[in-house]
Amino acid sequence: MNKEEIFKSIKGSVVISCQALPNEPLYVEEKSIMYLMARAAKMAGSPAIRTNSVRDVIAIKKETGLPVIGLIKIEYEGSEVYITPTMKEVDELVDAKSDVIALDCTFSKRLNDESINDFIKSIKEKYPDVILMADISTYEEGINAYKCGVDMVGTTMNGYTPQSIKENINNLELVKKLTKEIDIPVIAEGKIHYPYQAKEMLDAGAYAVVVGGAITRPLEIAQRFINAAKGEI
């Protein structure tokens, strides 16, 4: 699928994120099982899947035939960003035929103090046809990524960086602010726990919504119930 086809397929929809990190219950060392989550997501009507790691990008594309928004989560000493932080991960995702590549486009500290603008520029020079999803945490980072030429902007990191915690804007407001200023898809992502919130995001102007944990992280879902029973919400 080319960029226009992918955009058309996700417009107004919920894209399901299927991820399990090594410390999570659904992570299986020998063989990824996230393709089964992706199978359910496809059956429910998810037009694309967001996922982490080369093995899951490959397995999920094979299982579903859907376009994949791929990323690689990896921590480097001296870097505050962990979603597709360097060209090494971009190379791996391109090799794995990830349809879209998601990367941290916040102003958080990067390896060797590289600026996000230089990183995006290098990616676009190396891979002129790449489709990039910028995971941002603040309005300024979203505008900056847009000006750097990314293809879509997602609110993924809002609430996870010191700068966004300080600004304390919820994703609904962030989506509204961004859609007023930029003419590429703004994706609402992060802590969308109930169907009505997904609808609210679309009504507020989000091009599409990404939902992860509320669908594909059983520990997170179970904890919410257990905590509610204890009166902790």
Ligand SMILES: CC(=O)N[C@H](C=O)[C@@H](O)[C@H](O)[C@H](O)COP(=O)(O)O
């Ligand atoms: C902050 C971060 O590392 N977010 C990650 C990005 O890919 C994933 O762990 C989230 O599951 C994803 O963003 C979807 O969000 P939620 O699971 O809240 O629906």
